Amino acid sequence: METFYVTTPIYYVTAKPHIGHAYTTIIADILARWNRLLGKDVFFLTGTDEHGTKIEKAAKEAGKTPKEFVDEVANTYIETWKALNISFDKFIRTTDKEHEKAVSEFITRIWDNKDIYKGIYEGWYCVPDETFITEMELNDGKCPECGRDVQKVKEDAYFFALSRYKDDLLRIFEEDQDFIKPPSRLKEIVNRLKGDIKDLDITRKSVTWGIPFELDKEQTVYVWFDALLNYISALGWPNGGKFIEFWPADVHMVGKEITWFHAVIWPAMLLAAGIDLPKTIVSHGWWTVEGKKMSKSIGNVVDTVELARKYSADALRYFLIKEKPIWEDGDFSESGLVSRINGELLADLGNLVARTLTLAEKFKGKIEGEEEIADNLDMSRIKELFEVYDVNGALNEIWTFVRSVNKYINDTEPWRLGGARLGAVLNNALEALRIISILLYPFLPETSESMQNQLGVKLGSINECKFVTFDGKVKRGKNLFEKIEVKQ
RNA sequence: AGCGGGGUGGAGCAGCCAGGAGUGCUCGUCGGGCUCAUAACCCGAAGGUCAGAAGUUCAAAUCUUCUCCCCGCUACCA
Numbered sequence: 001m002e003t004f005y006v007t008t009p010i011y012y013v014t015a016k017p018h019i020g021h022a023y024t025t026i027i028a029d030i031l032a033r034w035n036r037l038l039g040k041d042v043f044f045l046t047g048t049d050e051h052g053t054k055i056e057k058a059a060k061e062a063g064k065t066p067k068e069f070v071d072e073v074a075n076t077y078i079e080t081w082k083a084l085n086i087s088f089d090k091f092i093r094t095t096d097k098e099h100e101k102a103v104s105e106f107i108t109r110i111w112d113n114k115d116i117y118k119g120i121y122e123g124w125y126c127v128p129d130e131t132f133i134t135e136m137e138l139n140d141g142k143c144p145e146c147g148r149d150v151q152k153v154k155e156d157a158y159f160f161a162l163s164r165y166k167d168d169l170l171r172i173f174e175e176d177q178d179f180i181k182p183p184s185r186l187k188e189i190v191n192r193l194k195g196d197i198k199d200l201d202i203t204r205k206s207v208t209w210g211i212p213f214e215l216d217k218e219q220t221v222y223v224w225f226d227a228l229l230n231y232i233s234a235l236g237w238p239n240g241g242k243f244i245e246f247w248p249a250d251v252h253m254v255g256k257e258i259t260w261f262h263a264v265i266w267p268a269m270l271l272a273a274g275i276d277l278p279k280t281i282v283s284h285g286w287w288t289v290e291g292k293k294m295s296k297s298i299g300n301v302v303d304t305v306e307l308a309r310k311y312s313a314d315a316l317r318y319f320l321i322k323e324k325p326i327w328e329d330g331d332f333s334e335s336g337l338v339s340r341i342n343g344e345l346l347a348d349l350g351n352l353v354a355r356t357l358t359l360a361e362k363f364k365g366k367i368e369g370e371e372e373i374a375d376n377l378d379m380s381r382i383k384e385l386f387e388v389y390d391v392n393g394a395l396n397e398i399w400t401f402v403r404s405v406n407k408y409i410n411d412t413e414p415w416r417l418g419g420a421r422l423g424a425v426l427n428n429a430l431e432a433l434r435i436i437s438i439l440l441y442p443f444l445p446e447t448s449e450s451m452q453n454q455l456g457v458k459l460g461s462i463n464e465c466k467f468v469t470f471d472g473k474v475k476r477g478k479n480l481f482e483k484i485e486v487k488q
Numbered sequence: 489a490g491c492g493g494g495g496u497g498g499a500g501c502a503g504c505c506a507g508g509a510g511u512g513c514u515c516g517u518c519g520g521g522c523u524c525a526u527a528a529c530c531c532g533a534a535g536g537u538c539a540g541a542a543g544u545u546c547a548a549a550u551c552u553u554c555u556c557c558c559c560g561c562u563a564c565c566a
Contacts, residue, residue: 009566020566052564188492188561195490200563224564255566265563286566325501328493329559343515347528355525362524396513406529415524479526 003043004035005246007271008228009262010092011252013073014058019332020287021256022177023320024303027284028253030391031088033182033442037462043246046081047092048074052223056209070095083305084313085445092234094211094226102224102233104214107272111215115164115267115272121201148309158203165214165268166197172267173246178280180263180331181389182327185256186284189263200225200265228266233274243283248346249278259283282389285329287320302332315481316342321443322399325392338484348402349436349447352409352482356429357476359414359422369415369424370468373432376404379465382439385427391443405432430455430470438465447480 008028011021015342025046032044050070059069081088086413092099096444110116146202173179173190204210211219228325231252235243254262261282262437289302308316311353360367378397385394414425438460439449452459456473 010565011566014565018566024566046518049564054564065558080543168517184492185561191491192562194506195562198563222564227564253566257561257565260561323500331500339515346526351528355524355529357525359524371564400513409524410522413522415522430504481524481526483526 001041002039003246004032004040004113005043005249005252006031006035006045006251007231007249008046008252009252009258010094010227011051011077012049012052012054013070013077014054016076017304019289019302019304019320021077022084022316023287024253024255024284025081025086026317026320027082027326027391028316029084029088030442031089031251031253031389032089033419033445034386034462035442037438037441039461041245041340042089043235044087044089044090045231046077046088047087047090047230047234048077048094049223049230050074050093051206051210051220051226051233053209053298056207067095078304083308084214084317087445090234092230094230096233097186098236099212099233101228101235103211103221103229104271105234105238106229107214108223110160110269110272111273114270115161116158116202117161118202119157119199120154121203121204122152122154123152123236125153132249135446152175152213153206155205156219157201157205158213158216159199159367160225160269160272162200162204162265162268163197166193168271169193172277176443179277180281181318184327185259185263187259189259192260195240220382224261224265225269228261228269230422231266231278237275248276251280251282252278253282253284253389256283280389282326284326285324287330287332289332307334307337310416311337311341311484312481313413314447315345318345318395318444321391321395326390335486338486341481341484342486344399345447346397346479348406352402352406353433353451353454354476355409356426356433357474359482360426360430360474361476363422365419365423367423367427367430368469369420369427370433372424372428373408374467375403376408377401377432377435379467383462395443395455398436398443401432401439403434405429408432427470428467430472431467434460434470434472435465435467437466438462450477450480 006028008025011017028044028046028069035042035373048070050066050268055070056066058413059066062069064072070093071469078091094100129304134384138357145289154461170190173186173193177183177186180189200222201211202222202225204217204222208221211226212224213221231249232243232247237247246405252262257280261284267277294363304316315337319340320332322340323332323336344488378401382394382397384395385391409429412425414422414429417425434455434457437448437455437457440451441448441459448459453479456475
């Protein structure tokens with residue numbers, strides 16, 4: 001059976017998930033659900049990144065041990081994903097035993113291949129913040145976080161020979177223009193890669209909250225090196241059956257700020273170990289909130305679970321996907337969310353279902369007839385958009401069809417009709433709704449199910465998105481969406 | 489600074505790569521139609537010197553050059 005392996009980044013557990021995390025994860029969920037509808041064997045991975053000084057520090061501030069702390073935060077991620085109906089197949093944590101074992105195995109392999117060597121790490125350290133700072137991050141020679149003086153540190157460390165893979169990577173990017181999406185990001189990465197590439201230090205002596213470095217137990221593995229390996233450790237690499245079945249990944253969904261890690265460092269690591277590269281890295285844009293960058297200091301971090309509870313997971317999913325092209329940045333606002341609920345989910349879709357079902361329930365004749373609106377639905381376009389991971393484009397296309405069905409009902413005026421003609425119009429409208437319920441399943445799983453209940457049909461596959469004779473038993477249920485009253 | 493993206497009616501976008509009357513979409517405003525539907529849906533109208541300048545061309549939002557402005561990335565924030 002054809003497989004599909006999609007991943008989100010593993011999220012760093014210093015804080016609860018916000019809409020940015022939700023966005024990445026929702027896109028991945030939509031891809032997973034769509035590919036299941038296509039009949040593929042899907043593996044959808046998400047999880048948490050739990051090592052490093054920042055977590056150690058956050059734990060201390062919370063008065064907890066690192067382990068207690070990461071358990072707690074990892075749980076809020078799992079709870080959030082449940083609240084948003086994220087259909088992940090596995091939730092990996094970098095503190096999982098299997099993961100730690102895989103990391104050690106990986107390091108041993110590339111050591112044997114001479115891609116790791118011992119050297120001296122030189123950098124800056126902020127004592128009160130307990131964080132390492134790179135030359136680039138320095139702000140006027142001071143700590144970028146707290147503005148205090150930093151201290152030069154020198155310690156033994158192990159390095160990964162990233163620079164050795166520069167030419168290989170450039171050749172790969174040249175040959176496979178789709179390796180990084182969108183093209184503008186590919187350009188950024190290529191230009192940067194053409195510059196001066198330094199080897200990466202991948203261990204720290206003074207960090208204790210990390211995976212012990214296999215070759216020198218005084219050191220721990222640098223968080224990023226550890227974290228990236230989750231994509232294969234989750235499949236049981238090196239010998240797991242899932243690894244054989246699902247690797248290479250079809251798509252790593254990532255936020256634009258971590259493109260470099262996924263497009264350069266991660267492939268270099270895989271090349272070093274002789275493992276196939278993932279097929280595509282999709283790098284999406286960011287959300288601002290009410291026009292401002294999301295940050296804890298501004299205090300505009302949006303609580304996802306609260307929003308989902310207030311409006312519904314489907315409404316939030318819909319907004320995030322419909323609001324902006326995935327490559328671009330966009331702005332989140334609660335008023336924007338409400339406007340899409342009232343103006344689109346309710347006015348276009350909810351209303352369409354309500355008016356059609358009312359007409360169908362009253363009709364006593366036979367619902368059958370020629371298709372009249374199949375041309376309004378461009379299935380091949382929708383499939384193409386999914387193939388390039390443009391879920392925003394696909395949803396727009398589906399929505400165009402939803403609107404066209406409302407127009408069809410207006411044009412045919414079924415409330416004036418009767419007999420065979422009414423049967424034919426209803427057949428078109430009901431079939432359209434059945435098809436829409438399938439197409440919306442990846443985006444709005446609860447709404448899709450509710451539509452199928454009211455139509456008296458079962459969720460079909462993508463192959464069933466074509467007009468035939470409607471054979472459901474309609475029963476109008478409660479409204480799909482309720483109007484959100486806006487206080488003036 | 490380097491690299492990348494963007495500046496299109498009141499708002500948000502498409503259109504640009506392969507030039508052909510300012511074309512399109514969503515929201516907002518105004519007017520109308522309809523009454524099956526959650527005051528919903530459908531139709532129509534107003535509104536733009538396509539950031540600015542120069543150039544190429546019979547023809548430029550679209551190609552070239554320059555200028556201005558906004559945003560992002562630059563080694564661990566989705």
